[in-house]
Amino acid sequence: MQSFIRSIFGLGRKHVGRFRIEAGDYHEPKACACCGRLVHSLTRFVSDANGDAMAAYYATYTDGHPDQQIRLIIGLGEWWSDEPTNRRAFTIWYRNVGENYGFMLRDPEDNPWDGAAIFGKYLTRAEALADAEIATIWALCDEIVVGDPEISRFLAVKQA
Numbered sequence: 182m183q184s185f186i187r188s189i190f191g192l193g194r195k196h197v198g199r200f201r202i203e204a205g206d207y208h209e210p211k212a213c214a215c216c217g218r219l220v221h222s223l224t225r226f227v228s229d230a231n232g233d234a235m236a237a238y239y240a241t242y243t244d245g246h247p248d249q250q251i252r253l254i255i256g257l258g259e260w261w262s263d264e265p266t267n268r269r270a271f272t273i274w275y276r277n278v279g280e281n282y283g284f285m286l287r288d289p290e291d292n293p294w295d296g297a298a299i300f301g302k303y304l305t306r307a308e309a310l311a312d313a314e315i316a317t318i319w320a321l322c323d324e325i326v327v328g329d330p331e332i333s334r335f336l337a338v339k340q341a
């Protein structure tokens with residue numbers, strides 16, 4: 182029942198929420214180094230309620246991992262410019278273990294993509310916590326788990 186509510190909720194919010202999430206390039210899933218199950222990677226672009234580009238993110242997760250971990254890089258800032266100068270990148274992990282789930286800010290060396298330059302300057306965990314727009318990041322994270330169809334589908338199936 183929870184997964185049903187979650188998926189309906191996700192579809193509804195995708196169009197009326199504070200953020201609009203659009204899919205970028207498709208990445209072919211790869212085999213997980215630890216178990217051979219599929220590792221998915223997503224590229225997404227985010228615009229605000231006025232339709233202005235405000236963020237982009239990468240997300241990666243593996244089918245069948247019990248903690249349902251999702252690793253994210255969110256680049257926030259001036260996405261209307263070709264230059265990443267006025268963007269900064271937040272490295273965030275999501276975990277779902279029983280009743281304990283949530284997002285954690287991580288240091289940049291914990292991101293799985295070797296720091297793609299398009300996201301701008303990679304913030305340390307301390308810099309991210311002190312960032313003036315950290316509340317926007319948490320609101321976006323909250324939206325991602327219900328409003329990104331691939332991610333909400335992954336989280337809806339409790340991994341064995």
Ligand SMILES: [Zn+2]
Pocket residue numbers: 213214215216217218243246
């Ligand atoms: Zn694995």
